[in-house]
Amino acid sequence: MAKAPTRRDVARLSSGLGAPDRNKLDQYLEAIRDIERRIQKAEEQNATMKMPVMERPSGIPEEFEDHAHLMMDLQVLAFQADMTRVVSFMMAREGSNRSYRSIGVTDGHHSCTHHMNDPEKIAKTQKINTHHVETFAYLIGKLKSTPDGEGSLLDHSQILYGSSISDGNAHTHHDLPILLVGGAAGQVKGGRHMRYPKETPLNNLLLSMMDYAGVRVEKLGDSTGEVKLLSGV
Template identity: 55%
Template sequence: MGVVYVPNGMAMQYWTPKSEGTAFEVTPILQSLEPFRDQVLLLSGLKLPWDVAPHAGGSTPFLTGVVGRTGETNIVCEISMDQVVAKQFAEHTQLGSLELALEDKGNSGQCSQGYSCVYLNTISWRDSRTPLPMESNPRVVFERMFGDTSSTGASARGARIARDRSVLDSVSDTVADLKRKVGARDLGTIDQYLEAVRDVERRLQKADEQREAPLPLVEQPAGIPTRYDDHARLMFDLQVLAYQSDLTRVITFMMAREESSLTYPEIGVPDAHHPISHHQYDKTKIDTLSKINTYHVKLFADYVQKLRSTPDGDGTLLDHVMLLYGAGISDSNVHKHDNLPILLVGGGSGTLKGGRHIRYHKDPPVADLLVTMMDKLGVPVDHIGNSDGPLAIDALSV
């Protein structure tokens, strides 16, 4: 399962098809996804609950369905959908999940409207008090996936596993000795530490089992590329590699943080993204925003193509993956959190039927979609956040 989040809203008139069902027209922003039409499900009319928070109200409830609180340190949310799924899948993989981004975490402290910048910098929450940082450096991501090795080669991976196991054995012996010496008050802390050690042991066991699995030879990245598109493609390539090697089955990815002021000189947009998104309904500015939106979708489409080109079991990675692509803001000029731009892409191992545009009425919450996705992923829940129940996505219209 993967989530790709885009910030600062969407030029909706260039995103939303006028028609519904299977005969929907491909809009300008979505043009690059036309080759994958049969595995694209376009959903219109969904809503998020945090209307009073302009940008935090997009990113924070996107995978949680809940609202945060004002203040720099009063940071509260709930576990996000990806982490619920990760807890279930983690027993089968070395890594429970990966949280990735194309932009550094940016500001700390308070951002707009008195809300903590934390709400803008992540879409993943381990629990109500633990926002997960999104890693933007591909070298760090590679090291988390394969350790401090030069490449994905089997010999390099084997040497890393042996080194890590030696260190782990030493740590385990030291902690066991310490546990015999400390008082009862400190035993709880040591037990928590030992639980983390056992998780590392599980990951090493999985790494050992997968050591001989064939992987494309990939060299360790040097760092963050200068160009945005090079950075994006490298991070998407690492995601393909993570799925291909079954290192994790859960990845969240922010194309940029909310309130991002990235510029896109690669496509002739030297102005900052966030100010452009406040277009005051000026057609020239909306067209520029659409250019950015189209660029993001094109990079995503390149990723989808790689998933379709990668064999996996009796099909391809695209046949088996379930990708949620979208934004937590629709009309960026007024920070609307309804009628959001949302796509489901992939086959979901036979659980998803694409090639359709479904338009919902009465503003069903995005959290209803999360409940449906989790059910199709084999992690059923009654609700998450403000959900009312599962969202019907198998019908032509709702």
């Protein structure tokens, strides 16, 4: 809960706003209170469980999707308040062997990706990948539903989702399945599936994204130029 001085500050700010802005402020504050409640619930659940000897932060939800959603909600609030304009978030470290019991996968993720062409392990890997994308879609939905200027936070953002490995079984770094979501303030045309020549560096895409963000550099890592046809309505 907010402390008394904070409540007074909010009341003073609110009194000088018009109805639309007061409603926007109320929605923002309610989102903060919702996150506080969820963290408190996670802390209470942790307190009743046998904790490992190693130290870990308190308030981490036990379920993957609950933890990811909480982190994504914090990202949206940070964007909404313009506290930051850049976020890097990993669903899991690349060597993670987490299991996903909530979707019926009890084997470790990393073990499944080294499938040796076993159809059952491939199916489990696909199920985990689908779950990750569905979790990512939660963030996109939150950004889309959050007003920002004449559009939404999603309209004014560009979000890159993907992995640096296309086939975990062979550690293949070619033909990466990459999602680029958001309008970048009208600079990027969405709703397309695009393929680029083999050996096109991923840094070419990052170079293009930097350009759309107003950060213009000639080269990034092993980049060979910006990707073509990313914009163009």
